[in-house]
Amino acid sequence: MEHAAPAATSAAIPPFERFYAAHAPEVYRLLARRLGTQAAEDAFQETFLRALRAYPALRHGDHLRAWALTIASRVAVDALRRPVAGELPDPDLSGELIALDEEPAYRQVAHLTAGLPPTERAAVVLRYAYDLSYDAIGLALGSSPDAARQATSSGVRRLRRAAAPKENA
Amino acid sequence: MTHADPSPALDLLPPGLDERFRERAAAASLLDAAWAIADSPLGPLLLAATGRGLAWVGFEAPRAGSGPVADASPEAQLERVAEWLGRRLLRVPRLLDPVQRELDAYFAGRLHAFAVTVDLAGSPAFQRAVLEELRSVPYGVTATYGDLAARIGKPKAARAVGGALNRNPVAIVVPCHRIVGAHGALTGYAGGLERKRALLELEGALLA
Structure with missing residues (x-):
């Protein structure tokens, strides 16, 4: 398996204006599909406010489209959950995540992470396929850096167990 | 607008x-x-x-x-x-x-001193000192790089003053166009000499 691109070849982080203008229409379309046009407007703003909060934690400008759409997916999940907080199971994000980006980095791990719960899968993908910091992942998932770290390591532990079931008690 | x-x-x-x-x-x-x-x-x-x-x-x-x-x-x-x-x-x-x-x-020639607050916090200390001092050069008046260097207490730093002005992030409002060469020559301007001349003509500092 190939390694993720080293930092020296990573894309520069553009001014937020360019990131926003490049991805706003697609983010809105995704949210309108998931939530309807009225709720999509609030979710659109929440998505880019989260992105703004997370922007200083970005370490490179690779995969920003996937990053934006991942945040939007999380915001949509939160919006769908809100009326019955804690009642619904975590909706499956696998279709959404796979559709996010055609970058090789994601495809390389998609088959490995397909069995993870959604939050762990998003955390593992953002950490290892997109090389984001825990700060950026936490902000993308609407949680804290610590929670992002925990979701990532619990996802990795689950993957290890799946890969080598006999070694685990 | x-x-x-x-x-x-x-x-x-x-x-x-x-x-x-x-x-x-x-x-x-x-x-x-x-x-x-x-x-x-x-x-x-x-x-x-x-x-x-x-x-x-x-x-x-x-x-x-x-x-x-x-x-x-x-x-x-x-x-x-x-x-x-x-x-x-x-x-x-x-x-x-x-x-x-x-x-x-x-x-339009109606405003001679900008009232907006300027944020020069991104500039290194020397440049900030130069730009702050520059703001006290009034409308329609020119000064030389040497004048400005003397006014910040570094009379030998005319060249460094020129460098600091060349990187002025707040053109027009921080009036680096009012600084000219030792004999009144129009020297460099990040926006182009044509614009420097136009600004000084607007202020009446140069004969059109």
């Missing part, structure tokens, strides 16, 4: 959503700076303001015949603003409207 939306892709959003998001981001203090494009008789100006004040006034494109200048396209200039002030930049024209109004009055 500052310019309307320059990004056609954003026209695909429902009416008003783009503007509401920009206002909300600014209200939440999540921006390193708000920016806008302003009109002026010398061509479009890129303006940017932090929470502390006006931090960037740059000519958007060089005039023909003004000699070699750095790439001044809006895209390239926004990159430089991002390096200077931080990457969280969003166009929020309303926040720059007071600056546009003062620039309009200045170019």
Whole structure:
């Protein structure tokens, strides 16, 4: 398996204006599909406010489209959950995540992470396929850096167990 | 008024959503700076303001015949603003409207001293000292690099003063166009000498 691109070849982080203008229409379309046009407007703003909060934690400008759409997916999940907080199971994000980006980095791990719960899968993908910091992942998932770290390591532990079931008690 | 939306892709959003998001981001203090494009008789100006004040006034494109200048396209200039002030930049024209109004009055000859607060916090200490001192050179008056060096207590630093002025991030409002060579010669100007001459003529510091 190939390694993720080293930092020296990573894309520069553009001014937020360019990131926003490049991805706003697609983010809105995704949210309108998931939530309807009225709720999509609030979710659109929440998505880019989260992105703004997370922007200083970005370490490179690779995969920003996937990053934006991942945040939007999380915001949509939160919006769908809100009326019955804690009642619904975590909706499956696998279709959404796979559709996010055609970058090789994601495809390389998609088959490995397909069995993870959604939050762990998003955390593992953002950490290892997109090389984001825990700060950026936490902000993308609407949680804290610590929670992002925990979701990532619990996802990795689950993957290890799946890969080598006999070694685990 | 500052310019309307320059990004056609954003026209695909429902009416008003783009503007509401920009206002909300600014209200939440999540921006390193708000920016806008302003009109002026010398061509479009890129303006940017932090929470502390006006931090960037740059000519958007060089005039023909003004000699070699750095790439001044809006895209390239926004990159430089991002390096200077931080990457969280969003166009929020309303926040720059007071600056546009003062620039309009200045170019109409009605305003001789800008009242907007200027934020020079991004400049290194020496440059900040030069630019702060420069703000006390009045409308219609020129001074030399040596004068300015003496006024900040470093009479031998005329060349360094020139370097600091050349990187003035707040053109026009911080009036580096009022600084001329030892014998009154129009020396370098980041926006091009033609613009420097036009500004000094506007202020009556040069005979047209």
